[in-house]
Amino acid sequence: MVEVRLEKITKKFGDFTAVNELTLTIKDGEFLVLLGPSGCGKTTTLRMISGLETPTSGKIWFGDRDVTYLPPKDRNISMVFQSYAVWPHMTVYDNIAFPLKIKKYPKEEIDKRVKWAAELLQIEELLDRYPAQLSGGQRQRVAVARAIVVEPDVLLMDEPLSNLDAKLRVMMRAEIKKLQEKLKVTTIYVTHDQVEAMTMGDRIAVMNKGQLLQVGPPVEVYSKPNSIFVATFIGAPEMNLMDVTVKETDKGIALEGEGFEILLPEDLGEFLKNYVNKTVVFGIRPEHMTVEGISEVLHVKRKAKIKGTVDFVEALGTDTIIHAKVGGKIIKIKIPGHVPIGLGRPVDIIIDLDNIHVFDKSTEKAII
Amino acid sequence: MNDKTRFMLKKLLLYSFLFTVVVWIVLPIIVSILYAFSSKLDYYDPQKVIPTHYTTQWVKTLLFTLGAWDGIKNSVIVAILTIIISFSLGIPAGYAIAKFIFPGKDTIKLSIIALRMFPIPVMAIPLVVLYIKLNLIDTLLGVALAHTAMALPFVVLITSSIFAGVSKELEEAAMVFGVTRLGAFFRITLPLALPGLAAAAMFTFVMSWNEVFVASILTLKNRTLPAQILSIMAGSSGGAAPPYYKFAAAFIMTLPAMIFIFFARKYLVSMWGITLK
Amino acid sequence: MKLRLPYLLLLPAVLYLVFFIGYPLVQALYLAFTQNGHFTLDNVRRTIGDPYFWQALKYTIALAVVIIPIQLFLALILAVVMNRTFKGKDLALYALIIPLTISDVAGGLIWYTMLTDAGFLNKLLLNLGLITQPIHFFGYEYRNMEFLAIVIEELWRATAIVFVIILAGLQMISKEYLEAAEVFGADYWTRMRKIVIPLLKPSIQSALIIRTLFAMQVFGVVWILAGRDIPVLAGEGFYQLTFIKDYGVASIYALTIAALSILLGAMYVKFLKAEYLEVRT
Incomplete structure (x- = not known):
């Protein structure tokens, strides 16, 4: 168990910069999720931590040990691969025992540990089988058992659940999380699935185009995204974004968009003093709005009201997503439960002012 | 360090x-x-490791006096006949294996894989007797028929893997729009499979071009190039031909194969991968 | 109709193969064991009484035993090297697979050019002052050198096929299998021994089978480089058929090749079995 520190690591493949000056500390025993779209450099980052790739520049520390140029075998790490990489020519037992055999554990110790890991993952009865005889979910369990059997300092997981079906994925999510809490091993988990990131991570590190954008606990990343990218990448349906102009009115600072105007409370208006008469990006999550007269579930202290018409309704059963036309744009509103509502009907949309976001148009960084 | x-x-x-x-x-x-x-x-000249004076005399004599030119013609005819026969038999079979599921498919496929390794001499020697009866002895068609037996398992395996690479849905889409299965094959699958089939044809060509045992046994006057060369050059002590004719023969035999490999090099590793799995 | 279609498509090819392989087998048995319609072992007696038969058997097997292990070893190294990415790889690959298209007759002639008394190698060594007399490779009194020449030619020409099979097998091994082993602490040689070689077993098996069966039929190169100085089974069959016109003895040579092929093929399948490929739920 160890703290992992990445210091300005950069990885270039030819002219392409996969990871750019990434600095990040993963605390001892922490479950950190590296989240981002495909090609954002998260897997490359993981592979540099594993030693399968070497950074072009920068340093990687495990505690006070500089491991930047160490080969994987000298790092005491484990990894769960996206394709599981469970070797087809070895039985489940031999697969799990492999890391121990390489490290020359005595025979009885190997046996004890394999049984322990198999029991943790509930695959004791599969030990004699070959991978070809296992289902995807079972292979996944073998891969995890093999990764924890040596009690690594750092456990790396590269999209381990992406090849499972939806139901199994939810189940394994919980199991991996519980397992990690039990073993207290420093874990770095790569995924492009924001739900996975939200439910599993102690902290989430969001990456895009080789850059680290934001690191923080899931709730913080969700409620205080520091950029448009993070704001839209996390949450489904994604956050509504609209270009608005900041106006100074006699009642205070207001946001003027196409077909609506939102007057901001004084404390929020304060942030936008320097943006008067400039265009900014206004963001609001679908779940932070409601439609007046339909549902009063949204208990908000401070609210604004805008007008729109119902354009389309997605009835999901547990939620209803109303697409409302405001000006020329469509805004999505998420309301819990089933809400019958007619198309074309004019509605008053209530916005929770304590959950609004405003971003700078050019830097795309958060202002509020 | x-x-x-x-x-x-x-x-x-x-x-x-x-x-x-x-x-x-x-x-x-x-x-x-x-x-x-x-x-x-x-x-x-023992001093000349690399010759400096060149002549086309040997190649010319070999081609036109010693009959290599006729051998080339015969080889080409045999190879083309082999391609035609083995493809017309092999393509339907390859298609059936690639696109249908039916009882006994695995057995048939495995038998074809096994037959690919059938030793050619075993086939050729008894065939002489049959060919004498059928008047096929010393004919190019006879050699081509035997070469087809040698090439057919490869053709079936290669074409089946080529057809398997053409998505079934493309063909089904055509069938939905009113084309028959045969029409769909000729309009959709075959054009898509054409580059692969062309490479497979070259592969078959080289196989037939290089085969010497069957050709030597089944022909006497109408020899293919390798058989012709073998009968002129054979044996170190008994070999009648002066050495430079041997070099010329090596050149004539190697050239077409190298041209082939240049054009088909992209397919070569994958094709051997398929046929040898 | 629908159910019958695939069988109808397969029928011509299957019938053709059954005829061209089944008929000669029956005919060979008939030619080998009958005379004037009666069963006889005369042909067998004549064959095994001929020292050339035992010589042919010996040399055919000896050539296979010497050539194939070296080919496997070379092909493995080459495949591992060629499975990396480096500059000029395409060119190297092109060169490596050239011999695939060269026939054994042409290969024999090419190496005759290299090794004959006034050939490239002898002239080169003489001019470098490494030898004073040419090394004789050919002629009955240099049989061992002829054997060596055949070995060299077969290594040169037929290693490519083993190489290509193994390379194709290597390319099918997922990179993650190797990376997983690397992460779990296996060094290069351990990865080779524990992951690559076991996963290559099916490819090695088919390469060995194909090479061995071809080796049992070796003919063209031997005929070109050594004639009957080094008798081999296919060569003797050819000789008996075309020069002696003894169909019975020729058929026994053919049947010997078939029997050896089946025996060796079965042995490879049995002893190189990859257990993990057999289990299916």
């Missing part, structure tokens, strides 16, 4: 190893081409 020098050393080792292997393979070919055109004096 630091990481960088070790890395460079490894690289040097890799390249020198590869260089050695490539030279080992390419040098004899180049030497045989040079010697094929070497003048007699240069060849017998």
Whole structure:
């Protein structure tokens, strides 16, 4: 168990910069999720931590040990691969025992540990089988058992659940999380699935185009995204974004968009003093709005009201997503439960002012 | 020794190893081409490792006096006949294996894979008796029929893997729009499979072009090129032909194969991968 | 109709193969064991009484035993090297697979050019002052050198096929299998021994089978480089058929090749079995 520190690591493949000056500390025993779209450099980052790739520049520390140029075998790490990489020519037992055999554990110790890991993952009865005889979910369990059997300092997981079906994925999510809490091993988990990131991570590190954008606990990343990218990448349906102009009115600072105007409370208006008469990006999550007269579930202290018409309704059963036309744009509103509502009907949309976001148009960084 | 020098050393080792292997393979070919055109004096001059005076005399004599030109013609005819027969038999079979699921499919496929390794001499020797009866002995068609038996398992396996690569949905889409299965095959699958089939045809060509045992046994006057060459050149002590004719023969036999490999090199590894799995 | 279609498509090819392989087998048995319609062992007696038969058997097997292990070893190294990415790889690959298209007759002629008394190698060594007399490779009194020449030619020509099979097998091994082993602490040689070689077993098996069966039929190169100085089974069959016109003895040579092929093929399948490929739920 160890703290992992990445210091300005950069990885270039030819002219392409996969990871750019990434600095990040993963605390001892922490479950950190590296989240981002495909090609954002998260897997490359993981592979540099594993030693399968070497950074072009920068340093990687495990505690006070500089491991930047160490080969994987000298790092005491484990990894769960996206394709599981469970070797087809070895039985489940031999697969799990492999890391121990390489490290020359005595025979009885190997046996004890394999049984322990198999029991943790509930695959004791599969030990004699070959991978070809296992289902995807079972292979996944073998891969995890093999990764924890040596009690690594750092456990790396590269999209381990992406090849499972939806139901199994939810189940394994919980199991991996519980397992990690039990073993207290420093874990770095790569995924492009924001739900996975939200439910599993102690902290989430969001990456895009080789850059680290934001690191923080899931709730913080969700409620205080520091950029448009993070704001839209996390949450489904994604956050509504609209270009608005900041106006100074006699009642205070207001946001003027196409077909609506939102007057901001004084404390929020304060942030936008320097943006008067400039265009900014206004963001609001679908779940932070409601439609007046339909549902009063949204208990908000401070609210604004805008007008729109119902354009389309997605009835999901547990939620209803109303697409409302405001000006020329469509805004999505998420309301819990089933809400019958007619198309074309004019509605008053209530916005929770304590959950609004405003971003700078050019830097795309958060202002509020 | 630091990481960088070790890395460079490894690289040097890799390249020198590869260089050695490539030279080992390419040098004899180049030497045989040079010697094929070497003048007699240069060849017998012990000082001249690489000849400097060249002549086309040997190649010409071999082609037009010793019958290699007729051999080439015969070889081409046999190879083309082999391609036509083995493809018209092999394509339907390959298609059936690629696109249908039916009882006994695995057994049939495995038998075809096994037949691919059937020893050719076993087939050729008894075939003589049959060919004498059928008046096929010493005919090019006879050789082509035997070559087809040798090439057919490969053709079936290669075409089935080519057809398997053409999505079933493309064909089904055509069938939905009112084309028959046969029409869908000719309009959709065949055009898409064409480049692969062309490579497979070249593969078959080389197989037939290079085959010597069957051709030597089944023909006497109408010899294919390898059979013709073998009968002129055979044996070190008994070989009647002077050495420079042998070099010329090596050149004539190798050239078409090398041209083939140049055009089909993209497919070669994958094709051998398919046929040899 | 729908159910019958695939069988109808397969029928011509299957019938053709059954005829061209089944008929000669029956005919060979008939030719070998009958005379004037009666069963006889005369042909067998004549064959095994001929020292050339035992010589042919010996040399055919000896050539296979010497050539194939070296080919496997070379092909493995080459495949591992060629499975990396480096500059000039395409060119190297092109060179490596050239011999695939060269026939054994042409290969024999090419190496005759290299090794004959006034050939490239002898002239080169003489001019470098490494030898004073040419090394004789050919002629009955240099049989061992003829054997060596055949070995060299077969290594040169037929290693490519083993190489290509193994390379194709190597390319099918997922990179993650190797990376997983690397992460779990296996060094290069351990990865080779524990992961690559076991996963290559099916490819090695088919390469060995194909090469061995071809080796049992070796003919063209031997005929070109050594004639009957080094008798081999296919060559003797050819000789008996075309020069002696003894169909019975020729058929026994053919049947010997078939029997050896089946025996060796079965042995490879049995002893190189990859257990993990057999289990299916």
